Amino acid sequence: MSNLLDIRDLKLAFKGLSGLSEVLHGIDLSIAAGERVALVGESGSGKSVTARIILGLLQETPNARVSGEVEFDGRDITAMRPRDRARLRGTEMSMIFQDPTSSLNPTFTIACQFAEVMRRRDPRMKQAECDARATEMLTEVSIPDPERVLNAYPFQLSGGMNQRVMIAMALVNNPKLLLADEPGTALDVSVQAQTLRLMHDLVEMHHTAVLFISHNLGVVREFADRVYVIYRGRIVEEGPTDAIFHAPGHAYTRALMDAVPRITGAGLPEVPEVSDDFLAPMVRHDGGAA
Amino acid sequence: MSPVLRILSRRLGISVIVLIGVSMLIFAIARVIPGDPARIALGPNATDDQVAAIRAEMHLDEPIVAQYGYFVADVLRGDLGESLYTNRRVTTDIAEFLPATLELVIVAGFMMVAIGLPLGILAARHRGRWPDHVVRVLTLLTVSAPSFVWAVILMLLFSFYLPLFPVAGRLNDSYDIARTTGFLTVDTLLAGNFAAFIDALHHLILPAIALALSGIGQAARLTRANMVETYDKPYIEMAQAFGFFPSRIARRYAFKPSLIPSLTIIGLDFAAMLGNAFLVEAVFAWPGLSRYGVAVILRKDLNAIMGTVLVIALTFLVVNIIVDLLIAFLNPRIRHSTRATS
Numbered sequence A: 001m002s003n004l005l006d007i008r009d010l011k012l013a014f015k016g017l018s019g020l021s022e023v024l025h026g027i028d029l030s031i032a033a034g035e036r037v038a039l040v041g042e043s044g045s046g047k048s049v050t051a052r053i054i055l056g057l058l059q060e061t062p063n064a065r066v067s068g069e070v071e072f073d074g075r076d077i078t079a080m081r082p083r084d085r086a087r088l089r090g091t092e093m094s095m096i097f098q099d100p101t102s103s104l105n106p107t108f109t110i111a112c113q114f115a116e117v118m119r120r121r122d123p124r125m126k127q128a129e130c131d132a133r134a135t136e137m138l139t140e141v142s143i144p145d146p147e148r149v150l151n152a153y154p155f156q157l158s159g160g161m162n163q164r165v166m167i168a169m170a171l172v173n174n175p176k177l178l179l180a181d182e183p184g185t186a187l188d189v190s191v192q193a194q195t196l197r198l199m200h201d202l203v204e205m206h207h208t209a210v211l212f213i214s215h216n217l218g219v220v221r222e223f224a225d226r227v228y229v230i231y232r233g234r235i236v237e238e239g240p241t242d243a244i245f246h247a248p249g250h251a252y253t254r255a256l257m258d259a260v261p262r263i264t265g266a267g268l269p270e271v272p273e274v275s276d277d278f279l280a281p282m283v284r285h286d287g288g289a290a
Numbered sequence B: 001m002s003p004v005l006r007i008l009s010r011r012l013g014i015s016v017i018v019l020i021g022v023s024m025l026i027f028a029i030a031r032v033i034p035g036d037p038a039r040i041a042l043g044p045n046a047t048d049d050q051v052a053a054i055r056a057e058m059h060l061d062e063p064i065v066a067q068y069g070y071f072v073a074d075v076l077r078g079d080l081g082e083s084l085y086t087n088r089r090v091t092t093d094i095a096e097f098l099p100a101t102l103e104l105v106i107v108a109g110f111m112m113v114a115i116g117l118p119l120g121i122l123a124a125r126h127r128g129r130w131p132d133h134v135v136r137v138l139t140l141l142t143v144s145a146p147s148f149v150w151a152v153i154l155m156l157l158f159s160f161y162l163p164l165f166p167v168a169g170r171l172n173d174s175y176d177i178a179r180t181t182g183f184l185t186v187d188t189l190l191a192g193n194f195a196a197f198i199d200a201l202h203h204l205i206l207p208a209i210a211l212a213l214s215g216i217g218q219a220a221r222l223t224r225a226n227m228v229e230t231y232d233k234p235y236i237e238m239a240q241a242f243g244f245f246p247s248r249i250a251r252r253y254a255f256k257p258s259l260i261p262s263l264t265i266i267g268l269d270f271a272a273m274l275g276n277a278f279l280v281e282a283v284f285a286w287p288g289l290s291r292y293g294v295a296v297i298l299r300k301d302l303n304a305i306m307g308t309v310l311v312i313a314l315t316f317l318v319v320n321i322i323v324d325l326l327i328a329f330l331n332p333r334i335r336h337s338t339r340a341t342s
């Protein structure tokens, strides 16, 4: 079967003062259409850079060296011209971030920012049409008074409200893939859990595939169909969420699980000290969609 | 009361206090300078009676507090008294000389914004690459010399060695333009004399550039610095993730939010041009308020000194109020300083 996203042998190195430093050492990862996949690992393991490569942003960073294949919807992103890559962003794929309030432009109203996003798909859309569609989307993310929110600036809304706005914005153009980089970790625990459930229902309804990035296995369990565990730029375990939780095969996965049994709002998991077991070969559980 | 009105009224209140303070200070200082203003004005041949008459007319023999009282009473009636130097009303003198200075400062301020900001945006957008380096070197050069030094350099280069621009003055004597606003670029157009307008511009360009250069450099460097900082904000990454064009991101996501902190300083730089204009005017023999100001100080012309200082302080305060209003307009946090419940 053909996947929406296929990453094969993805390598990344940054050119720095002391030569090349390798960050990704050949990652394979795939997501089927409409599938929710999690990428889990400790801080600095290479989760965000993977997302930035899928978006085509790191390829344009002068000191980054990217190799390998990233096939999105049948086309190799790494081989594309920068313009064509940019055309996919905000239309075919979109992203939501850790801190919703600081991820929105502080000097424009929500309505204005919605319109900007919608005009990525259709530059001729009038403000009134944009507002109507935005109101629809805001209702979908259970915002009770969309008009007030549309006329507000991000600083006038709560973090949870901005999080919903950001989810609505990311989905308004019906992207095929949503990248969620530790969404809402900056929010408090109950708000975070609530918006994650909301996001789960929405992407299911719209049949949007998600790459869900987290350092927290507890959150992932609620959200994802399938999990990749990443450790220092290598995938160490991959499989359906249930399989991984019932029979974690890799020492690092087990350590991660012991460290974070539940949703936490702040801080990084207490990642156990490095052990030689963590460098053991990758464990693959069968029965995944890939 | 709306936040903008609140800012405006507070600023106006502060301005009144500043004006009172400045006037008291200058009033006292001017009277401490040695020399009898009446004697200086009348010359060594005047009789003591004549001097005494003037002193009485100006209340110079009364206590300084009483003198200040007379002064305030006159100012409130819009009367700045008579200049002992020109023998005209001080208000008439100021109306004659201020427009020349304002014209110079406004054009220089316009250059500062119209050239400085785009240079800063260009550098920030290409930060770390060659356009950035070029802008940084050039602007470092412009800010490293004060404007009267630039005035001398520009005049030597473009009036003497390359005689492209006139050396002095505001307009060629062959033109006779009716005075309406005192701004020659406006008056020549009102008179429908296009050749004179071009000539006025021709005279204006070099002194305006000299006055603007360091401001352009400062505005560019400030804009760049604040924008580069803004480029690290999460909403920039979000904008990139949505695939907006880099030029759009530069304008709407990096420049606009970063303009708010820049604007205060740019406003101060603009106001500071009023002071620098004095030296530039001296170099280019520009018939503005500076010549008048220097002349009246040397002659201890008390009324004229007070008038000149008050007008300059007032202009300074007006610029500050305009900047504050602009910031309030740009910054939704100020415009909507009541937090909506959510």
Ligand SMILES: Nc1ncnc2c1ncn2[C@@H]1O[C@H](COP(=O)(O)OP(=O)(O)OP(=O)(O)O)[C@@H](O)[C@H]1O
Pocket (backbone or CB within 6 Å): A014, A023, A041, A042, A043, A044, A045, A046, A047, A048, A049, A050, A215
């Ligand atoms: N622009 C860059 N230049 C140099 N090194 C970078 C750059 N971006 C990321 N790195 C390095 O790449 C590694 C992976 O970073 P990444 O941001 O993907 O981590 P992460 O898994 O998302 O961690 P976190 O949970 O803290 O967000 C880190 O060691 C980081 O220092």
Ligand SMILES: [Mg+2]
Pocket (backbone or CB within 6 Å): A047, A048, A049, A181
């Ligand atoms: Mg990250």
